[in-house]
Amino acid sequence: MKYIIILGDGMAGEPLECIGGKTTLEQALTPEMDRLAKMSEIGLVSMVPEGMAPGSDTANLSVLGYNPEVYYTGRSPLEALSIGVGMEEDDVSFRCNLVTLTEDASLPYEDQRIVDHSSDEINTRDAGVLLEVLKEEVLKPGFELYRGTSYRHLLLWKNGHEMELTPPHDILTNQIREYLPGDPMLLAMMKESYRVLKEHPVNLKRKAQGLRPANSAWFWGAGKRPKLPDFQEKTGKRGVMISAVDLLKGIAAGSGMKIVHVEGADGGLHTNYEGKAQSAVRALLDEGYDFAYIHVEAPDEMGHQGSVEKKVRAIEFLDQRLIRIVREAMDSSGEPYRLLILPDHPTPIAARTHTADPVPYLLYDRKRPENGAESYCERTAVQSGRWEKNGYHLIEHLFEY
Structure with a gap:
């Protein structure tokens, strides 16, 4: 079994009047995520513990299964590792x-x-x-x-x-x-x-x-200098990190994951989405890794800029230029896999910064019958009634099978 997390940094948001009361995730044309949603578990998860700042540092530690209340020592030390x-x-x-x-x-x-x-x-x-x-x-x-x-x-x-x-x-x-x-x-x-x-x-x-x-x-x-348990020893999975951002590379370095450098990946709107997808597939299918973490910074950056148009475009690029490529390659390989798609935190357009609100997650398994949601967004996640309060437990759910 192969395991994949695709993280759209800051991808979640809040309803906006200028796009008919939709969030940017709802507004974006995301046929791939919506297709997967029909065969997935959809729900909400809180990646930022109560009382902690809603940063990509605390939130991504949670996504990888590290309780920030235990392991967080500051953002910059993680970047120093990278x-x-x-x-x-x-x-x-x-x-x-x-x-x-x-x-x-x-x-x-x-x-x-x-x-x-x-x-x-x-x-x-x-x-x-x-x-x-x-x-x-x-x-x-x-x-x-x-x-x-x-x-x-x-x-x-x-x-x-x-x-x-x-x-x-x-x-x-x-x-x-x-x-x-x-x-x-x-x-x-x-x-x-x-x-x-x-x-x-x-x-x-x-x-x-x-x-x-x-x-x-x-x-x-x-x-100060962080101390993270080795990811493979903790989970039993050999993992790779694919990100343009030093913070994520630092978390990977501190936890013993392999860092994959992708040419043209720069954290911006026009980052090398295809290169990230292909690197993940290669690591999983050709190099024998069990787990790939693919991080895309663009939705967060566009949220900080306060641009509805650019944030929508970033989400659409993620859907068609990365998620689709990964899904098609994994399906063609015949290798069983489970796929988790989510943001780490919301970056609402109006706020232009992070919030600590729960985020929607999509957990896909090819064996799951078509009884999921009509689409993947904040609204369908709320309607599901599922909520994981301690986000650092969600990766355990991914690795259940």
Whole structure:
């Protein structure tokens, strides 16, 4: 038996008047998921424990069967594992976003507003140039800066201390003053980053092209080195992780799963969906792995952008350019398999950030008779009457047969 999880990050949402009271998942044309829904168990699952922040970090730990209340030590340490940063016992790592702030010359740094948490999804090449400038002109002694992917990077504080900091995607359009770090060194580096980046040639070129500048570093997601039980020892399944996002690669590295790198997979709307699908099929059918986790970031990113059209398109791409390919290949192989499709958390368009609400899941098994739901969406999940409160148990349900 082969097992597959396909995760559309932030795919769930809330009804919107502009599309007739539907969610973006309902609005999207998803013939593949709707076809599977008729032969699947549909239900709701809560991936974020009560009282914890609804991040992709806590939620994806749950999806993989790790109780976040036990194993979560912060988002950035998981990303550090992916990048290959060795953390000592007393080190603290932070996510370093390259963000877009307003550039009102009449206002101090503290009174600028946050425009975009991703600087128009800046490419890794341009981000790397800006990070070198930060290393040379901004970093203080005791800190190290490491390049990640796109706007997502890592700050390591040797013998540092943890603190609560606000994710930039939670405060889009807000004045930043009340969300800045209280630590004077972190704050000084953020302010200095704004000074050196806003007139940098990379950003001047981006603005000339109609793109948002990456004009400030933003630190958040602090934590210490995580310790995750080995996935294969825990479940008995040899697993692979397919994702463009350092967070997911870090969870895989920390749990002993193989990380599959897919060319052209960048976490954006036009990521390499087909390449991810083909890599999963190859791992399962040719390389003998038991379990594949395929993570797609695009619906979440489009939710943060507040774009109904782009989020709908991301879900449709996921359906036709990834799920369909995986399903057809697995069916053709004759290999028995079970498939779980779900988001990790909602990213509603109106909120433009994550919520902790339960998400719809679809659990498909070819042996199941056609007595499922008419379609896969939040509405049919609610109508099913099924709800798993502790999301970290859902993978056990996937592995039951």
